[in-house]
Amino acid sequence: xxxxxxxxxxxxxxxxxxxxxxxxxxxxxxxxxxxxxxxxxxxxxxxxxxxxxxxxxxxxxxxxxxxxxxxxxxxxxxxxxxxxxxxxxxxxxxxxxxxxxxxxxxxxxxxxxxxx
Amino acid sequence: xxxxxxxxxxxxxxxxxxxxxxxxxxxxxxxxxxxxxxxxxxxxxxxxxxxxxxxxxxxxxxxxxxxxxxxxxxxxxxxxxxxxxxxxxxxxxxxxxxxxxxxxxxxxxxxxxx
Numbered sequence: 127x128x129x130x131x132x133x134x135x136x137x138x139x140x141x142x143x144x145x146x147x148x149x150x151x152x153x154x155x156x157x158x159x160x161x162x163x164x165x166x167x168x169x170x171x172x173x174x175x176x177x178x179x180x181x182x183x184x185x186x187x188x189x190x191x192x193x194x195x196x197x198x199x200x201x202x203x204x205x206x207x208x209x210x211x212x213x214x215x216x217x218x219x220x221x222x223x224x225x226x227x228x229x230x231x232x233x234x235x236x237x238x239x240x241x242x
Numbered sequence: 243x244x245x246x247x248x249x250x251x252x253x254x255x256x257x258x259x260x261x262x263x264x265x266x267x268x269x270x271x272x273x274x275x276x277x278x279x280x281x282x283x284x285x286x287x288x289x290x291x292x293x294x295x296x297x298x299x300x301x302x303x304x305x306x307x308x309x310x311x312x313x314x315x316x317x318x319x320x321x322x323x324x325x326x327x328x329x330x331x332x333x334x335x336x337x338x339x340x341x342x343x344x345x346x347x348x349x350x351x352x353x354x355x356x
Contacts, residue, residue, distance in 0.1 A: 169346045219285050231344060233286040
């Protein structure tokens with residue numbers, strides 16, 4: 127149980143285009159989802175916390191207009207990288223917390239974004 | 243604010259040797275501690291966690307970690323490693339009221355040599 131999927135697993139796009147990444151909790155309801163960014167050989171950096179039905183809470187330094195997050199249902203959150211540039215290339219990982227659950231987050235497999 | 247320090251960025255060991263991956267944290271409130279493992283090009287998988295109770299926690303694949311409040315540590319150990327344990331290991335802390343966010347350490351790359 128507690129499986130989180132991400133789609134796509136890899137995406138390559140041209141500079142200036144927008145890319146949408148989906149994060150789904152497959153077998154549980156997640157009131158809270160988290161989006162992380164991981165640079166090569168670095169730790170995970172929390173970008174934002176997404177609560178179902180409300181606006182996401184972004185961490186300091188993360189541009190909310192560039193990284194649009196939508197959490198429309200208890201099983202789906204999306205991250206849209208708008209007007210992507212090469213510096214946005216990274217590994218994006220989402221996680222989900224069980225509705226009513228405490229502390230533990232279940233992580234998706236990640237999405238490798240490459241912006242040319 | 244909480245922080246996590248993993249003192250070793252890389253740890254090479256021989257197969258069947260014991261290993262310890264170090265993790266220290268700082269927090270002014272009660273904490274919940276986690277170890278996650280990341281295999282190449284994959285997301286994170288929970289290895290083990292400390293929420294309360296016994297300070298020694300174990301995983302199903304032979305890893306264990308001990309919460310030491312006085313030393314603010316949560317070191318990960320395994321008495322005999324396998325090639326398949328080669329991965330990146332992250333220590334994380336969640337703290338405070340609500341304890342929503344996870345703060346990760348820098349990660350330790352464990353490399354098992356035959």
